[in-house]
Amino acid sequence: MRRDEEKLPAAVEAAAVAPRSRPSAYPEPFAARMAGREKRVLGDLFGLGNFGVNLTRLAPGAQSALMHRHSRQDEFIYILEGAPTLVTESGETALSPGMCAGFPAGGLAHHLVNRTDTVAVYLEIGDRTAGDGADYPEDDLEARLGLDGRWQFFHKDGRPY
Amino acid sequence: MRRDEEKLPAAVEAAAVAPRSRPSAYPEPFAARMAGREKRVLGDLFGLGNFGVNLTRLAPGAQSALMHRHSRQDEFIYILEGAPTLVTESGETALSPGMCAGFPAGGLAHHLVNRTDTVAVYLEIGDRTAGDGADYPEDDLEARLGLDGRWQFFHKDGRPY
Numbered sequence: 001m002r003r004d005e006e007k008l009p010a011a012v013e014a015a016a017v018a019p020r021s022r023p024s025a026y027p028e029p030f031a032a033r034m035a036g037r038e039k040r041v042l043g044d045l046f047g048l049g050n051f052g053v054n055l056t057r058l059a060p061g062a063q064s065a066l067m068h069r070h071s072r073q074d075e076f077i078y079i080l081e082g083a084p085t086l087v088t089e090s091g092e093t094a095l096s097p098g099m100c101a102g103f104p105a106g107g108l109a110h111h112l113v114n115r116t117d118t119v120a121v122y123l124e125i126g127d128r129t130a131g132d133g134a135d136y137p138e139d140d141l142e143a144r145l146g147l148d149g150r151w152q153f154f155h156k157d158g159r160p161y
Numbered sequence: 162m163r164r165d166e167e168k169l170p171a172a173v174e175a176a177a178v179a180p181r182s183r184p185s186a187y188p189e190p191f192a193a194r195m196a197g198r199e200k201r202v203l204g205d206l207f208g209l210g211n212f213g214v215n216l217t218r219l220a221p222g223a224q225s226a227l228m229h230r231h232s233r234q235d236e237f238i239y240i241l242e243g244a245p246t247l248v249t250e251s252g253e254t255a256l257s258p259g260m261c262a263g264f265p266a267g268g269l270a271h272h273l274v275n276r277t278d279t280v281a282v283y284l285e286i287g288d289r290t291a292g293d294g295a296d297y298p299e300d301d302l303e304a305r306l307g308l309d310g311r312w313q314f315f316h317k318d319g320r321p322y
Binding site: 008009010011012013014015042043045046047048049050051053073074076078086088090091093095098099100101102103104105107123125127129 | 169170171172173174175176203204206207208209210211212214234235237239247249251252254256259260261262263264265266268284286288290
């Protein structure tokens, strides 16, 4: 047997996984803006290290993240339920179940916003390329991925949060 | 603007994407065993380079791949339709919509088999870590990912196909 896969599940019902306990890694006042967003961490359950997969639920009015773009990591989303709006630097796109979108490193800043009165659910995938950073064109925030795998947050003038 | 994202779609309906024209990268007689498998390549549409995402459809009797495991790349699947069976070196698991599974590099060899009389549809995600290889415990086959990003296939005694 390789690794400790005896302890890993063969498969899981994604919606039955407990939500992540920490609502957001952002510092305040940004973390509060993530109210109504709930993430179920799926890829880690199986011991995946190269990329993460979450099942993410946006209550009415919630958003996926601040408008942002990664410097080295790619992202992908696939809509399972609801009708969130994809907002990027170049415009808005109405999404619905069965639609998907991808956000290459260094591409357009983007996020999803649920402007409807029903829940939106989607899969989000992001790789874990080292040395990543994120910039937030609408907010006084920049992020760098530390060697410990944790995000460090800074004001745009370089002061840490 | 970064890269050439003016040409990239903001979002697509996954099922409306044209299927990949090449049914399988395997040499014969293995490629013929992939009959009934159809892949729609999604991640590449958005310029993603670090990982691939496909919408894959298995007709009744079809399978996802030969039983295999990767040496460096992780894989993840999420079932959208149907009830394929996950077959790994340690046993079988019945899958259904909303279930997911992950396959870490160096973990259990695995594949999906559609033993039902209805179509199965799932998302499959795999990263593109360089230097990957795949081994196939049930077949006289080994694969190495070339520097050009193409798979090279060998007999277990090292002779190329």
